[in-house]
Amino acid sequence: MKTLTLPVSSVTNLFCKKVKQTFSVTLAFLLLVSATASASPISNLYIFGDSLSDPGALSYISPTNCPPAPYFDCRFSNGPVWVELLADDLGLSATSAFAGGTNYAIGGQRSDQVLDGQIPLFMNNTGGMADADGLYVIWAGGNDFLQNNPLGTYSPMNAVNNIIDSILNLSALGAVDFLIPNLPLADPWALAFNSALASGLNGLGNGLNITQLDMFSTFLDITLNPSDYALSNVSQPCISGGVVCTNPDDYLLWDAVHPTAVGHEIIAATALAALNVSEPAVLAIFAIGLAGLVRVRRKTLA
Template structure:
């Protein structure tokens, strides 16, 4: 535990030394709050008992050469969106001491690798989506009201309603649950039924965040997990997870109608990989099926690779996705920039 404290004291210094000033960018929203799995985990799993950790090299080789717990070589999708919003990077909730949590008014990252939408989608100890929302509840009820900027309830309400809530989760509900032969809980459901069940569960959990004051959401679910380097594009798996991707837009539009005064962006990582796969050279990729890490060592030409490791993608790929999501494309509808500028 002492080593964790030393690590996080150092991490806190790194965050504030490198990321409090964001290239002079104009701040578009008050804060960004991040929920999800390893696709956006900023280091929460470093403090948990699990082998799903990324706080060792070569992870972070392009993040000031610091393995902070991000499952990639550089910044995550959430990091890149934060920068575009003019915000510093959001620190992991478990990396902030209880006495300092009230000071984090630019947002917090609650995401945890190897967890999913469902509480029983996990590998080892991780923060379930329910647990992440429990921590966010504590942020809203116990921490933020202590800050001098939020002495009135109206100011806190304004902060929460104008901030953005990014949720990237769902792949582990397939990889570590529905597709695992030894898990029988959901085997009576066909892929369409399981997708509906997952999205209904996600909607219920998002409603809790909404009830706490959130109004602007970016939601992404399952990626094309059949095309990870270990599987070499298993289309049987892809077809099993595709319904969740296909139904997401309709589900977020349904939530937007149900949750008065809200706005949702649907982020489609499944289709993003198709776009890259159909013309990799157009986007600067030489290799889109092999992992950049081979025998524990990173490739030197990381911008040529789509995949960083067995299933997570490189910063080069994430930058393309973040750019398209922020400024407008079919990958994210509507775009994050529009979400930021919309007055609800």
């Protein structure tokens, strides 16, 4: 099993702080090429999780529960979510499964709902077969944390077990490659979750390629060094009490629990840097979306 936790410094390099945009594009491309080897190309993204990865599922299954404007197109942010940006960079799609795509994430769902609802729906849609060349993304646990109570109904260990069982169920169908982020929270619940998740993933058998995406370290670095990411506010939400901040691109958080579009771009860039994609895929990114790496900062720095 391959387990990779991306150093934060590698992500920071992608943002090419304080340099001209053209040089940023070139350097990001060279960094990406240097990280690639003989990895197989990714055929599709198959995504499971909650609002952090939801590309608007509620607009198809429960439109009245979509977050209202200024939230973007039934997403829990002011723009596309990270898996949509990652898919775009890879020349793939992250369209909701409820619109015929391969993204099964639904805002508000816990890890048990991923295991007992999203995974079975995937199995039904695919006839019980998993694409061996696909990348399977599972980001869950946030709503277990938010919905937990003094009785400990949704414990960190239960959430981790649900994610591990989801991986095992998918691998039994033929899935091989997984991308598993942890939680970017410093709460004791989340810290216990992250520790147990790392241990659980490391304990899985050979034959699985698992990339552990360390969102905790990434968000900690953003918080400690916001200027490295051209952000000015990393502690307050952009939208509060229905009032929207003047410059959302300067904020890490859109609301109390969800990143801004720029925050999602940072997550997408982190994930892209962590993945070993094949050279043809890298060339495709250069041809159709290298500027997408620069969208991480929508400003041209003087």
